[in-house]
Amino acid sequence: MMAKKRSRKTTIKNYAYIALIVSGVALLASALFGLFKLVLFLDLYTLQNDQWVNTALYISLGMILVGLAVYALIVPEKVRDFFAGRQGRYGSNAAINLIAFFTIIVIANMWAYAAPVEDLDFTEDLQHTLAPETLDTLRLLREPVHAIAFYTQESTQIRDLLENMENSSNGKFDFEFVNPDTNPARALQYEVTSDRTIVLVMGDRRESVTYPTEQAIVNALMRLMNPGERIVYFLTGHGEHSLEATDEAGLSRLQSTLIGKNYVLRTLNLLAENRIPADAQALVIAGPTQTLSAEEVDLIAQYLEQGGSLILLSESPLSTGNTDQADPLAAYLAANWNIGLNNDIVIDPSLDQVLIAVSASYGDHPIVQNIQTTNTYYPVARSLTIGSETADVQTTTLVSTVNRAWGETNLAEIDQGYLQFNAGADTPGPLVLGAVSENPTTGGRVIVFGDSDFATDSLFDVYGNGNMIVNAIDYAAGQEEYITLTRSEPINRRLSDDVKQGTILILGAAFICLLPLLIVVGGVAAWLMRRAQG
């Protein structure tokens, strides 16, 4: 009986290696499935259903363990020998220690990364702390909001801001960064056309922010929470720029940006419709090459009296060739809204191409608030004249040129390339390129630019141009900032006036010569001491 049992045991031991082979094959399979999983993870290959890869990976990992366990059960003494050996013992100890240690480190970092702990703001002017209005808005969120930041290169500043917002939102706000270059499908899905755009998604509604700042994100959140259709009409019939056209003179970039901001855009032919629809939050006249009729201007006047908003992107009659035609719209705006349209072409010596007017200064107005430090460019523009302020209309200059610019009234001079300021005939600089007039009683708003090309596809992405027109439409449609953040202004730290050339010489002597020299002397002294000690 004993002999029989012994022989059976021996037989099983003889086959122990099969368990090791099973483990080895499972290890190979695990490595292959793991590699495949990595390929899927890196998006190098996509599968409709990758669930089976996980299952196969788990089964193969399980088989490694089962194989090893069976081997250990059949020949425990061999396993003991392996681990009890000096190399084996130390080696496995070190391996286990390293694995345990790295696991702890990884868990600690994952915890620290996700922990809802607010960052400490170590600036005296609290530049990393959210404004109280932001915290209130986040607290008011009823539905979860997901922010998708489309950045070709991630911005740490925006990540910090979004992280701060996520931590203060009670789980109602989260975000992700998406690179539109490597993931164009996502960008297309959310109609993102420019880099550094944040799309906020709440349910099936969304808002895009093209100039992400704390203020802009909070206002987009407010708009998400207060939905309502925003309809803007674009006038047609006078040679205006086309909304859909994707050529250089088209407005397709403006159109897609406005649609991303939940606007509904419609065209309007006043001669055909004979009225401005009641749902129009703003009417845009983008670069008419023909003058509007007196009847059309009457309709616009009625609409503005009822609190409507008009954006006129005007072109100089010198460039459209309408010098001999009366312009009833220009006459109406000058008489009722304090904005006169001059029949000239702006000559701006800021650039070599003197026909391109450049923004030299901006006014103090919500439309130009976020582009104060960015230039805007207006090719072949006309200048505006701001009339004297009347009791019921307030007019603000939005953008003006440098003092050296002038409004040339003689087309022949431009054609001949002989440009000179003629006092009396030409408009002296600085010239107004854009202005806004408001009637606080009726709520009517009129925004006029002396150029229309700046908003077209060829120039929309040039510096602040796109923002200028989008901000203007936002303002006209009453979509200006819901809230202004009451953040303390950053402390302005300036070099003291006491710092003169003499001070700098002393500083240079002390910090470039003396201090490093002291270190050299110390080093030589130490070297000598060491030599003396042998």
Next chain:
Amino acid sequence: MRNVWTIASREYRHYFLSPVAYIVAFLILMLAGTLFVFQIQRTQSYIYQGYYPPAPTAASSVINPTAFMMLFAAPALTMRLLSEEHRSGTIELLLTAPVKDWELVVGKWLGAFLYMLTVFVITLIIPIVLNRLVEPGIDVKATLAGYIGLILLTAAFLAIGTAFSAMFNNQFASFFATLIMIVILWWMAAWPANAIQNAASFFNYLHAYAHFDSMVKGSIALKDIVYFLSLTVIGLFVGTTAIEIRRWQ
């Protein structure tokens, strides 16, 4: 613990006799001092032309240049720590002494760390002088945050250097391995983030510069502290394991 302190103070004193340490201190002070004076001079010339740019900060004039120098200073200061002992054979003496492996590694690292702290104390003179030149003074809290970032970064880089020093007999091998590792963490860790969208936040997290930069800008996050402490502990642990492996080999 006493062993750690004994080794650390021995190493610390040793640095004051070593030319490498003086070269490191000289280069850091030279670079920071030059940038500081240059920035003051440039700002002053702008004022002379009628512009009023913001004044230089402690971050731009001393903290950032010092952090940049640490990329080279950390490998230079640590290459000798344990490699030298291996090469000269004195490691045998240390290993037979009643000193635990971790005490040896931590002690060596601490010596280098204390030396760098001494150099940082000298650099403090720049923000102190800058504070006098700027109205209404520099942002003291942000400067403090920047120095905390610099200290954490130094601890991490020196620990990485100590680990490689424990692995290699050759000082130059240790120097270049540390330099490559630090350069990867400092510059290149976030590169794959643009290409591999799924793991973008992982690679961005590995990027040492991003963690340091947000501290320099005055925002101290738990994850930044944990990141640098983790690097430090990993360095010291790997260093200790390397010594242990040498022991039983």
